[in-house]
Amino acid sequence: MFSRLLIANRGEIACRIARTAKRLGVATVGVFSDADAQSAAVRACDEAIRIGPALARDSYLDGGRILEAARLSGATAIHPGYGFLSENAAFARACAEAGVTFIGPSVEAIEAMGSKARAKALMAAAGVPLVPGYHGADQSEETLAKAAARIGYPVLIKASAGGGGKGMRVVGEAGAFAAALASARREAMAAFGDDTMLIEKYLDHPRHVEIQIFGDHQGRVVSLFERDCSLQRRHQKVIEEAPAPDLDPALRRAMAAAGVAAARALTYVGAGTVEFLYQDNAYYFIEMNTRLQVEHPVTEKITSLDLVEWQLRVAAKEPLPLTQDQITARGHAFEARIYAEDPARGFAPSTGRLLRFRPPPADGHLRIDTGVGEGDEVSVHYDPMIAKLVVWDEDRARALARLSRALRAFQIIGPSTNLAFLAALADHADFAAGAVSTKFIEAEIDRLLPAIPAAPPEVLAVAAVFVVLSARREAAARARASGDPHSPWNAVNGWRLNDDNHHGVELRDGDRALRVLVRFQGDGFLVDVPGAGAALAVRGCLEADGAMEIEIDGRTSRAVVLRQPTLLKVIHGDTLYSLGLAEGIDAAAEEAVGGLSAPMPGRIVAVLVAVGDGVERGQPLLVLEAMKMETTITAPAGGRIAAIGVAAGDQVEEGRVLAVIEPAGEEGGKPAGEGVIKPVGAEASP
Structure with a gap:
């Protein structure tokens, strides 16, 4: 086994590889771009080395930088x-050439499977079923058109070097072939050259x-069953x-045998995935991925095996840990890929800080693979996958029920996510029946993207009470810091001069003000x-992280x-609502809040005043300092510094009270009520 392993990746897969390596006693070296310097993957490794700026082509895709990191760290293998x-x-x-073990198959196997045409020729020679088609060297339009006519429409035009749907066109009739071919x-050429x-x-x-x-250096190849x-x-x-x-047992065995035959044709070593299209009780080879797959955890859950451990052992030229007869499967597993994206906007990627990231607790039935944590930023530079949620149970129905519950229990506030979309998929009756195809989402998209519901009265009440309870909490903090904690100006308890005891909160729900x-x-x-x-009778308790224990008309629930x-982000039940906060608490309550709040999370670089100092607007x-920029917080009005709640070097969250100013001439009275301050004078951090 290797003594030191460099993990040439980021995010959840880097964390996942590091877990296995540490369990095996292998020291881990991470690599990171400037965008990932504070990432979970860096923390997961024993040491980490910077390999360049945020752009992947200048960091994670730069093989020279990665090999230099291996040399500097003394790593003898790269995953x-x-x-x-x-x-x-x-x-x-x-x-x-550098004398470093690559955790993967041979160069020859990668090259062979990197060309779809060459891969299909090899598979045909090995007796692996292929989709009827043309994979020849003659690329003239006339030859390709004749091949399409011979195969029979509809046909699929597909780039040999392609992937991800690029260079792919479906053609339904001969008259549309030429234009589709030219476009593909x-x-x-633009995508792959x-x-x-x-x-x-x-x-x-x-x-x-x-x-x-899986194959090893001793020439053995095994199948670890299939995934859909x-x-x-x-x-x-x-x-x-x-x-x-819903696969016939004989068909399962035949597909597994075809996968093994494909690997043997390449003298394959390591982990690989042979992919088939299955229709009308027939299956056809489409490609082979010469690496570990994103979805490998579902295989691990049903086999109770660690595929990364197998990769490391095989790369170290150990034999496969088990023979084919010793590999068994039990139960059923699902994996849902949780992305920072907006399904309602064509699944457009979403970015931003994870204000709340609370997965359901992991146990023997549930696994979370992620490379982020609460407070981390989802960057524009990389794939928007936030986490993989993996569930297992004794049969498919129970596993699917677990998936549905876990998706609804997963709390994410910040970037838009596909959680609700995934939950709709998990609950779809046809999916529960196993009646799916690769066209399923496309056909059912309208049912899977229901309209965003209007916030019900209970949610609006929760939001308004949150605003008041937040004001009360900030007022209490200010009172503790002031010289007159019993002043009525330092309270949000309904007391007001010449008025009844109420606060108005202005909200916006979609088009509704x-x-x-x-x-x-x-x-x-x-x-x-x-x-x-x-009116709704509401009692509530606000916790520091925004969680609320709420009783509405005698019914108790939890909210966040x-x-x-x-903006207010409200999770109530299993639904996330976004409510505009037009004015916050009304003017009288805003005066009671007072204080200067942090406009964003960051680190206090300097405190320029002291308690008792007079200041001008x-x-x-x-x-x-936040996001490598310095923001100067200025006085919203003239007065005297009544309290300072932070010191240089402190890390602060958004909204934390930084200081309290008493208006000039009102020493000991109510603080200035200018609301949340606005940063000015931003300049580059040294």
Whole structure:
């Protein structure tokens, strides 16, 4: 076994590889770009080395930088994970030349499977079934058109060097062939620098079934059963499962044997996946991935094996740990890929800080693979996958029920996510029945993307009470820091001069502008919500992380509310609502809040004033560093510094009270009520 392993990847797969390596006693070396300097993957490794700026081509895709990191660290092996350089034959060759073990198959195997045309020729020679098609060297339009006519329409034009749906066109009739071919060639050349095309019979309702195989240096090859990856959108997998549902036992055995035959044809070493399309009780080879797959955890759950451990042992030239007869499967597993994306906007990637990231607790039935944590930033530079949620149970129905519950229990606030979309998939009756194909999401997209519901009165009440309880908490903090903690100006308890005891909160729900009135009543509130009829009796307790224990008209529930400058994110039940906060608490309550709040999370670089100092409007008070920029916090009005709640070097969260100013001439009275300060004078951090 290797003494020191460099992990040439990032995110959840780097964390996952590090876990196994540490369990085996192998020291780990991570690599990171500037965007990932504080990432979970860096923390997961024993040491980490910077390899360049944020752009992947200048860091994770730069084989020279990675090999230099291996040299500097003394690593004798490199695990590429998946993506990036994992199927790059030139990098595998460079590793061999540098005397570093590449955790993957031979250069020859990678090159053979990197060309779809060559791969299909090898598979045909090995007796592996192929989709009827043309994979020849003659690329003239006339030859390709004749091949399409011979195969029979509809046909699929596909780039030989392609992937991810690029250079791919479905053609339904001969008259449309020439234009589709020209378009596919242009796209393939732009994406891959190669416009070689394949023509195949188009399957209109196939399933995507793949076989996990493993080979060792001793010439043994085994199958670790199959996975079904039919739930896809834009040719990208969304939910995978193992084993594949509703396959005839004889067909399962035949597909596994075909996967093993494919690996033997390449004298394959390491982990690989042989992918098939399955339709009408027939299966056809489409490609072989010469690496570990994103969905490998479902195979691990049903076999109780660690595939990364197998990769390391095989790369160290140990024999496969088990023979084919010793490998067994039990139960059923699903994996859901949780992405930072907006399904309602065509699954456009979303970015931003994870204000709340609370997966359901892991146990023997549930596993979370992730490379992020609460407070981390989802960057524009890399794949938007946040986490993989993996569930297992004794049978498919129970595993699917677990998946549905876990998706609803997963709390993420910050970037948009596909959690609700995944939950709709998990609950779909046809998916539960196993009646799916690679076209399933496309056909059912309208049912899977329900309209965003209007926030019900209970959610509006929760949001308004949160605003008031937050104001009360900030007022209490200010009171503790002031010289007059009993002043009525330092309270948000409903007391006001010449007025009744209420606060108005201005909210916006979609196109609806709403004023919610919160009246104090004993140890709770009466909340008037437009359209709700009678006022709601609400009692609530606000925790530091935004969680709330709420009782509404005698019914108790849990909620989570996080505040952004002009937005409230509310999780109530299993639904996430976004509510605009037009004015916050009304003017009288805003005066009671007072204080200067951090406009963003960051680190206090300097405190420029002291308690008791007189200040003028616009005078610099503190310097906050966030996202490598310094922001100067200035006084919103003239007065005297009554309290300072931070010191240089402190890390602060968004909204934390930094300082309190008493207006000039009102020493000991109510603080200035200018609301949340606005950063000015931003400049580059040294």
